[in-house]
Amino acid sequence: MPMYNKKQVYLIILTLTAIFCLPLMTNIVFALSNKLDTYQGTGFTDVGKESVDSFTITKGDFYCYHRITKSTRWNTGTYAEMKLTPLKKEWLGYKTVSNKAQTIQVSPNDTSYYTLPFTELSDGTYKIYFQSTYKDNVDFDGIVYDDK
């Protein structure tokens, strides 16, 4: 059996504690700033894709501070449109909360942030499904807050 001195044991314990506490610390920082998650995506089409991370809400609401940074539709002078649908984690899988989906229309080259409110939801863990309304490619990013 390998022998470790005290210093090495402390170092191992400290490293393991830091590894396990890292996600917790991230959550604490997010909780203090009302920030639940950040996201970004490139080349999204009408097929869509879910957000990488999930987040938990306890007040029944969350707000996306969302912007579109690029769209192939902008090249033709037409607006870009995206749909954001909340997905709630349940024991029988993720449930699409379609009646709470939000749509955003953005004029060509308008890269400012817009707030999308998702209110009166049941508390729990969520992901967001991002989808372009049309068959174009959109780039976007945003931040999820649990407060306006």
Add this chain to the structure above:
Amino acid sequence: MKLKEILKNAFIVICSLVLSMFLCYYVLDDIWLHFSIEAFSFIFLRVFVAILLFSLLHLIFNGKLYYFMLDILFISYIVLVISLSFFRISRSEHYINFNLNEIINYSLSQIIENFILYLPAGFYLSFRIKNKPKITIFIFLVWIIVVELLQFLSKKGVFDILDIIINLLGYLTGILIFNIPQIKNFFNNKKRPAN
């Protein structure tokens, strides 16, 4: 069947269901979400995982697997594939594509997903329906064309020649893998279990 065996199988069924629920909730749902977001498909995933776990646990506890178990597993896999084809979020546009150059708009993950989708079918059908590859390929082609047509008609997707080609390549690869002499001998030399 003895009472002891019935109780043992009931225990395996309960374990498989509970394990399937936990495995899906904590691990697989997040992966599955990449393929489908419809509620139906998550339920089919749980059923498929439960049957898979039941087969594995049955093999571990009893040291044998019956063909009918593998057939049930295969049927649940087909149901899962159907759920992937139809119970997904609707696309805004529905069209028929015969243009092979559209491949440049495919992401690598899309190609891999379509390729892997029917690979197990090619493998399993070669194992079950021996020496009739032409017939199974023909049936598969009819199947995949019908699936693509229904996707288009039900406005759940597009009729895409590229999907058909990539699915077919996956299916043929499954047949080829089964026909690797070592693999074929391994499966064919196994003592045939009771039906």
